[in-house]
Amino acid sequence: MTRPLVDRLAIVGAGLIGSSIARAARENHLAGTIVVADRDPSVCGRVRALGFADDVTQSAREAAEGADIVILCVPVGATEAVAAEVGPALKPGAIISDVGSVKGAVLAALAPHVPAHAFLVPAHPVAGTEFSGPDAGFATLFENRWCIVTPPEGTDPAAVERIRMLWRAMGANVEVMSAEHHDLVLAITSHVPHLIAYNIVGTAAHLEETLTSEVIKFSAGGFRDFTRIAASDPTMWRDVFLTNREAVLEMLGRFTEDLSALQRAIRYGDGDALFDHFTRTRAIRRSIIEQGQETPAPDFGRRAVEKQKHEES
Amino acid sequence: MTRPLVDRLAIVGAGLIGSSIARAARENHLAGTIVVADRDPSVCGRVRALGFADDVTQSAREAAEGADIVILCVPVGATEAVAAEVGPALKPGAIISDVGSVKGAVLAALAPHVPAHAFLVPAHPVAGTEFSGPDAGFATLFENRWCIVTPPEGTDPAAVERIRMLWRAMGANVEVMSAEHHDLVLAITSHVPHLIAYNIVGTAAHLEETLTSEVIKFSAGGFRDFTRIAASDPTMWRDVFLTNREAVLEMLGRFTEDLSALQRAIRYGDGDALFDHFTRTRAIRRSIIEQGQETPAPDFGRRAVEKQKHEES
Ligand SMILES: NC(=O)c1ccc[n+]([C@@H]2O[C@H](COP(=O)([O-])OP(=O)(O)OC[C@H]3O[C@@H](n4cnc5c(N)ncnc54)[C@H](OP(=O)(O)O)[C@@H]3O)[C@@H](O)[C@H]2O)c1
Ligand SMILES: NC(=O)c1ccc[n+]([C@@H]2O[C@H](COP(=O)([O-])OP(=O)(O)OC[C@H]3O[C@@H](n4cnc5c(N)ncnc54)[C@H](OP(=O)(O)O)[C@@H]3O)[C@@H](O)[C@H]2O)c1
Numbered sequence: 339m340t341r342p343l344v345d346r347l348a349i350v351g352a353g354l355i356g357s358s359i360a361r362a363a364r365e366n367h368l369a370g371t372i373v374v375a376d377r378d379p380s381v382c383g384r385v386r387a388l389g390f391a392d393d394v395t396q397s398a399r400e401a402a403e404g405a406d407i408v409i410l411c412v413p414v415g416a417t418e419a420v421a422a423e424v425g426p427a428l429k430p431g432a433i434i435s436d437v438g439s440v441k442g443a444v445l446a447a448l449a450p451h452v453p454a455h456a457f458l459v460p461a462h463p464v465a466g467t468e469f470s471g472p473d474a475g476f477a478t479l480f481e482n483r484w485c486i487v488t489p490p491e492g493t494d495p496a497a498v499e500r501i502r503m504l505w506r507a508m509g510a511n512v513e514v515m516s517a518e519h520h521d522l523v524l525a526i527t528s529h530v531p532h533l534i535a536y537n538i539v540g541t542a543a544h545l546e547e548t549l550t551s552e553v554i555k556f557s558a559g560g561f562r563d564f565t566r567i568a569a570s571d572p573t574m575w576r577d578v579f580l581t582n583r584e585a586v587l588e589m590l591g592r593f594t595e596d597l598s599a600l601q602r603a604i605r606y607g608d609g610d611a612l613f614d615h616f617t618r619t620r621a622i623r624r625s626i627i628e629q630g631q632e633t634p635a636p637d638f639g640r641r642a643v644e645k646q647k648h649e650e651s
Numbered sequence: 652m653t654r655p656l657v658d659r660l661a662i663v664g665a666g667l668i669g670s671s672i673a674r675a676a677r678e679n680h681l682a683g684t685i686v687v688a689d690r691d692p693s694v695c696g697r698v699r700a701l702g703f704a705d706d707v708t709q710s711a712r713e714a715a716e717g718a719d720i721v722i723l724c725v726p727v728g729a730t731e732a733v734a735a736e737v738g739p740a741l742k743p744g745a746i747i748s749d750v751g752s753v754k755g756a757v758l759a760a761l762a763p764h765v766p767a768h769a770f771l772v773p774a775h776p777v778a779g780t781e782f783s784g785p786d787a788g789f790a791t792l793f794e795n796r797w798c799i800v801t802p803p804e805g806t807d808p809a810a811v812e813r814i815r816m817l818w819r820a821m822g823a824n825v826e827v828m829s830a831e832h833h834d835l836v837l838a839i840t841s842h843v844p845h846l847i848a849y850n851i852v853g854t855a856a857h858l859e860e861t862l863t864s865e866v867i868k869f870s871a872g873g874f875r876d877f878t879r880i881a882a883s884d885p886t887m888w889r890d891v892f893l894t895n896r897e898a899v900l901e902m903l904g905r906f907t908e909d910l911s912a913l914q915r916a917i918r919y920g921d922g923d924a925l926f927d928h929f930t931r932t933r934a935i936r937r938s939i940i941e942q943g944q945e946t947p948a949p950d951f952g953r954r955a956v957e958k959q960k961h962e963e964s
Contacts (some may be wrong), residue, residue: 486764525872526866528869528873530851533913541906553839555826557840560842560848562939569937596854613886617852622855624882635950639952
């Protein structure tokens with residue numbers, strides 16, 4: 339039998355991402371032992387029932403003891419407290435990593451708690467759904483998605499390579515970049531899109547009551563597309579906006595400027611400007627589909643899913 | 652044999668919506684004869700090959716002659732010119748309808764061309780995909796979707812009832828309201844969502860070249876959800892914004908105000924305000940799913956579609 343990639347893998351936080359990592363590690367035989375920690379006893383019970391961990395504990399420190407790789411899968415704002423608990427338990431040569439959606443703030447929160455005999459290699463899998471908790475995870479979540487690894491300057495290349503290999507073994511493509519650049523790119527690919535989705539759904543919710551009920555009724559006209567990401571976890575997203583403030587405000591500024599230009603074109607009836615803008619945006623979707631990051635099926639394949647369910651019932 | 656709902660049904664414009672109506676009418680035996688008109692000879696050829704019409708012609712006037720119901724399925728901005736051609740050909744008792752996404756402007760464009768011996772009953776099926784043309788249509792497009800009918804005041808109730816029955820027979824739920832109210836509701840459920848989707852994709856396209864390529868790569872973080880509606884037909888959407896200006900600017904104003912409040916909360920680190928906002932927006936999606944207007948599957952069911960394709964190949 340070949341040796342697994344990691345002897346003891348510790349995962350702190352059994353939510354969507356943590357439980358998906360545990361499942362992927364288990365299905366692909368990537369770890370000798372998979373230990374999962376979650377502060378909530380009922381979540382621990384659920385993890386035991388789901389059976390994707392060898393050991394389950396409420397104590398992050400206990401999970402980290404003797405682990406070769408520890409991955410924190412908690413909201414960005416909880417990183418510092420969890421790191422303070424886990425750091426002292428890290429054994430010589432251990433790697434501590436995370437999955438946080440913001441990387442600059444996470445680096446600052448983690449670094450002081452990593453002992454000199456351990457390695458810090460933060461990462462962010464660009465994959466997820468609008469659901470949370472241990473039941474929402476699945477082993478193939480990271481397949482053909484990107485995982486961005488943001489090691490601080492001077493990190494031991496061997497430690498970086500182990501984290502790369504782990505993510506590749508879970509089906510992800512890996513890219514390495516600085517935490518700062520990560521935060522700028524994610525501001526436009528993820529954080530601002532979430533903000534404006536949350537915002538338009540909020541605008542609809544503030545309308546007079548009868549109008550809001552009509553918004554729900556006629557949402558298939560486009561609105562419903564936005565409600566998916568506006569149903570994401572509020573704690574996670576609060577933390578993202580609090581910790582990636584500069585980049586989000588910068589990209590939001592560009593968004594608002596561009597929106598003013600479109601608004602002006604509407605006000606003054608400039609059909610050519612509108613037509614030109616609407617033509618240029620098509621190419622981006624085409625590229626995303628070509629790169630395997632999106633389905634070409636009409637309407638995200640919603641119809642196919644509904645039909646399938648219908649035929650099964 | 653029972654008599655079909657309509658003896659002669661004429662559809663002008665064989666795009667996504669027109670071809671879907673023809674297919675739905677054919678599959679459900681709703682018309683004795685289905686005539687489809689399209690100005691483009693190659694589209695006419697395609698319609699013949701696809702076989703969902705009994706007669707195909709390049710002339711909208713010819714299609715309308717002798718028809719009991721004529722449905723214009725062209726961009727809102729083309730309505731007036733097509734109505735001028737079709738109006739004089741309408742037989743006594745004929746109903747002229749349309750499917751335009753804006754109703755106030757369409758009413759104004761159509762009304763002068765409808766002879767006194769015919770009836771005008773505009774309608775708007777709130778259903779669609781990001782694709783266009785005769786190949787994109789399908790018979791079930793309107794199933795369990797809403798169709799909004801906006802008869803001008805004083806319209807013969809029997810004519811309104813015929814249009815309602817036609818849409819119901821194609822699987823739609825029908826609601827009647829004024830053109831003005833329709834335009835306000837659709838501004839928030841469809842027009843502003845499309846505008847901000849077009850806008851964020853545009854903002855991403857304007858970034859420095861390397862950043863834009865990273866946006867494409869890491870689009871699974873949320874951005875790709877917006878690219879779907881930003882891939883919709885530019886002509887159709889130019890016309891929507893030019894003809895529903897007032898309501899769009901009104902709703903866009905509310906959106907921008909709300910966005911400023913969120914931006915301020917980010918700038919001043921007001922986590923509670925962000926958390927509250929992000930919590931309230933979840934209920935709206937839940938209602939949309941409960942009302943059967945959206946799939947509860949994670950990620951719009953994208954994974955299920957990919958998996959299905961994978962297993963078939
Ligand atoms: N969701 C996505 O799409 C996505 C994608 C990429 C990266 N991420 C990142 O992944 C991380 C986890 O997100 P998720 O989607 O997996 O969230 P989730 O399903 O809500 O799970 C969050 C986990 O963190 C734990 N936790 C929360 N606050 C804590 C605290 N103060 N101390 C200790 N543990 C705490 C939770 O414990 P309980 O069981 O007690 O609730 C739970 O196990 C976040 O940093 C997020 O930015 C998310
Ligand atoms: N797409 C949606 O999601 C959706 C949903 C509800 C309602 N609608 C409304 O449905 C209508 C049609 O949209 P669609 O999605 O079916 O568009 P489409 O697939 O692009 O088809 C448009 C049709 O209109 C014809 N047309 C365009 N300009 C014309 C002109 N100046 N004179 C005569 N015919 C012209 C086109 O003819 P060619 O064959 O020559 O191009 C084509 O047959 C629009 O009013 C739109 O607002 C669309």
